Amino acid sequence: MKTFRFKLYSSRRNIKLHRQIDTAGLIYNHCIALHKRYRGLFHRQLNSFKLKSHLVKLKRSTKFHYLSELNAQAVQDVVERIERAYALFRRNRQHKVRCSPPNFKKVRRYKSFTLKQNGWKLDEATHTLTVGDQRYRYFQSRRIRGRIKTVTIKRDAIGDIYVFIVTDAVDHEAVTRTGKSVGYDFGLKIFLTASDSNDIISPLFFERNAKRIAQLGRSRSLKAETSKNYQRARCALARRHKKAANQRHDFHFKLAHRLCMEYETICLENLNIKGMQRFFGRKIGDLAFSDFVQILKYEATKFGTSIVEVDRFFASSQICHCCGEKNRALRDLRIRRWTCPHCGAKHDRDRNAAINILKKGLGQRPLA
Ligand SMILES: [Zn+2]
Known part of the structure; x- marks a missing residue:
């Protein structure tokens, strides 16, 4: 997997993309509300397939007609994002990490939407990206390699729009190994x-x-x-x-x-x-x-x-890398240089730690 990021030319027509991101934000909030209500009523997680088909029906109503402004797969992607956020929330809670469930977001702070197989067209020769029926030009800094998986349109705090293209390309660079x-x-x-x-x-x-x-x-x-x-x-x-x-x-x-x-x-x-x-x-x-x-x-x-x-609990900075003696007096972080009381070697605190980390990492005991 490799991600290519390009910036779009700033243009008045970018407002269309901003509007689509806003729509994605509205859908996000709508889905979050449904999730919360469902959980309140049935004490269970709302099934994402049900939610997706519900959104399809919603699109036909006049009140929610604005949903059709966004590509259908991008709408589904919003649902999947919430699903992933809930999965992360549950995993965090299992591991006793303090966190809160996914919540409403301000629409103007909502950042992006993702297109999958359709709804976009890329012309590398003229570096234009077509989303829906609108063409946008982007600054091409390098060539895209691999088969394109997803295209994400993302805005930043300034209002610039970027396109993130994820492909299945894998990088391998050949180097002569020194074994260092x-x-x-x-x-x-x-x-x-x-x-x-x-x-x-x-x-x-x-x-x-x-x-x-x-x-x-x-x-x-x-x-x-x-x-x-x-x-x-x-x-x-x-x-x-x-x-x-x-x-x-x-x-x-x-x-x-x-x-x-x-x-x-x-x-x-x-x-x-x-x-x-x-x-x-x-x-x-x-x-x-x-x-x-x-x-x-x-x-x-x-x-x-x-x-x-x-492991970070390994006392890398307290052990003398020459003789392996542990010097507990070094817990005081202000001591930058010290002499080992056991073997008399002179140490720089950080250098000694680095050597210990290397030794430990290579599977040796931190002994000479
Ligand atoms: Zn020593």
């Missing part, structure tokens, strides 16, 4: 501390943007929510957030690509992001480690690199 392996410890200033000293320094784009984002946030909060100025300020803020996210995404992909090309095995700690966020504040969210790990895993499938996750 590496362990990484995540950190704040140094994004990845490597067991072989090839550290990756964090770029902190967000830090650079943070000041501007705070400024824009303040300027928005001073404006009346119904005013045009408010809308303008909201867009400026959203645009800045988007820029920061794009920079981060780009950095993550390039880094993941480079690492997977170089190493055959990469060992990481599996992280408790929520816990860390409470600990360090926003910076962790900024670096978005979990995003990076996901991207790394995706890139790894291309190159055949294996990613090994080491």
Whole structure:
């Protein structure tokens, strides 16, 4: 599976797509209401096949005629999305994760609809996408490979529209393997501390943007929510957030690509992001480690690199990698450098942790 994302040219006719997304949002809310009522009456989950056939009937009535503005398969996809959301909710509850069932959404916040086999046509030569009877041009940044599975039309906070094309293409990139392996410890200033000293320094784009984002946030909060100025300020803020996210995404992909090309095995700690966020504040969210790990895993499938996750309760930073002695005094996070009381080896906290993660990941005991 591979996703291609293209931005549509901004044009007045895009309003048609916005209207279709709004319709999808209305259908979503209608279905949520039915789900809730059904559960209240029968204490059971509403069957999605029943719901789909109900929507087909609804379309014929004059009151709900607006449903036919949206492609029939896109309507069914809304039902399936709710089904998936409920499945996730049930699974979360089984695992005792705090969560609430799917709920109503503001229509203007509703983001997208998905088309499957029909309702769209793609002409790569002229880079136009036809949805319904309307043609839209998109910025073609690369060629589409594979058979197209779904086409999703998505809008962002600024009102730009993107098309996401999912195909069945699989990427394989041939590289000569060196058999090198590496362990990484995540950190704040140094994004990845490597067991072989090839550290990756964090770029902190967000830090650079943070000041501007705070400024824009303040300027928005001073404006009346119904005013045009408010809308303008909201867009400026959203645009800045988007820029920061794009920079981060780009950095993550390039880094993941480079690492997977170089190493055959990469060992990481599996992280408790929520816990860390409470600990360090926003910076962790900024670096978005979990995003990076996901991207790394995706890139790894291309190159055949294996990613090994080491249990986070393994005391990687407290064990001396030379002799295996556990030094409990190191629970204090302020200690950055230390000398092992057992063997006298001098350690840098993060480097030692990275080496331990590598050893553990390669299936060795953290002993020399
Ligand atoms: Zn030691």
